[in-house]
Amino acid sequence: MAGKRSGAQSKRSQRTRSAEQPRHDPALSLERIVATAVELLDAHGIDGLTMRRLADHLGSGAMSLYWHVDNKEKVFDLALDSVLEYRELPETAQSRDWRGEVVHMLQDWRAGMLRHPWSASLLPRRALGPNILRRLELLSRTLSGAGVADADLNVAIWSLWNYVIGATVTRASFDLSDEDMAAAQQRLALVSEHYPTIERSRLLLDDDWDGAFRKGLDFLLDGLAPKY
Amino acid sequence: MAGKRSGAQSKRSQRTRSAEQPRHDPALSLERIVATAVELLDAHGIDGLTMRRLADHLGSGAMSLYWHVDNKEKVFDLALDSVLEYRELPETAQSRDWRGEVVHMLQDWRAGMLRHPWSASLLPRRALGPNILRRLELLSRTLSGAGVADADLNVAIWSLWNYVIGATVTRASFDLSDEDMAAAQQRLALVSEHYPTIERSRLLLDDDWDGAFRKGLDFLLDGLAPKY
């Protein structure tokens, strides 16, 4: 956290590092850049990723990154997709019912993003990387195999997508700003006569996010399930 | 760019020319600041809002804003909530069924945000403003009145919220970056053997977003509807 302070000082100590010289940094590469970007984002949030800081952590000059990457946007794209990898369960999938399959993948999706909360706030502005496409393909295949009519398939996929994205974005934002949540609760308490129903149901105090995600997902799947 | 700016300047100076003071804009106020911030965001997107530019458009020094507002974050908060106002239909509500009520409010919510696409990318990091709370209260009241059990109420509200947020965030991001969408489609075409189901259902080519939103919402409401 308090790793690097003065840029000039750390740069100098790198240049004159003769005694403990052993670790000269490996050459730059897309992989190293993306991995370090993710580290930085995990540690300092979305505003903590800076081209200059990234280069610093990689032991290179700030401009060296631009040989590997077009611009900062690209770094964001790559960091986001790198976090969304999904390893399908190989053969257990056979024995799994379609609902179990879908629920598992979507829960994993959400959990993966919540492990890197910045990823949720990045989603709104990014395109579909290969890992997202892979998940959509799996979703599509599973629902289709479950008997969802072709006419309903895209709607079903987007509905589940929307649900996951919305849930993750919301959860991550509350996670990031406890004080905002507290402020909202306080404001709510102060003017609770305006929001009696919310107040009564304790909507903002309920913190069983995982359970709510699961239950709501079940409702949605109930609605989407093919009718026989 | 500089041309556009000077254009706005001259328009304002025309308007205030009638007053005796030669170059004084109306006094700063939170309302003016927020309204101008929304204009800027509409015109130039999220990166187009700059404290300096905002002050410039208001005809004031950059630092004058800080007397009215803590920091840039606050400007974002206020701009977001200002866009989410909802006027309940006064008495027609009586005759409306609960589904109609919910659908109307959520469609209006989505439409309002899509009129200001930056609002979607702002949502992940912001807290609940009064206008959002008002919508949640309405949702809560309507669902409760429709017979949704207290135990399911919060889950139902969050599910609908998630759905709207996810749909809006997604729609706005595709809206903002047509070339990204095109790139994704191209990449998809190139490696379509990896995503056969998506390819077949033309998931990424379907552009009836409004229809898909409505249909998926119906599925979700089917799942949420109280079972008699």
Add this chain to the structure above:
DNA sequence: ACCTGAACACCGTTCAAGT
């Protein structure tokens, strides 16, 4: 109470140049 300019400590990126 309300507004201001100068200054500080940063940004992302272009460019010409080095190996």
Add this chain to the structure above:
DNA sequence: ACCTGAACACCGTTCAAGT
């Protein structure tokens, strides 16, 4: 092919000061 420093055109915000 890969990396670099200097430079440019910006940022948000602190501060001491003006009315």
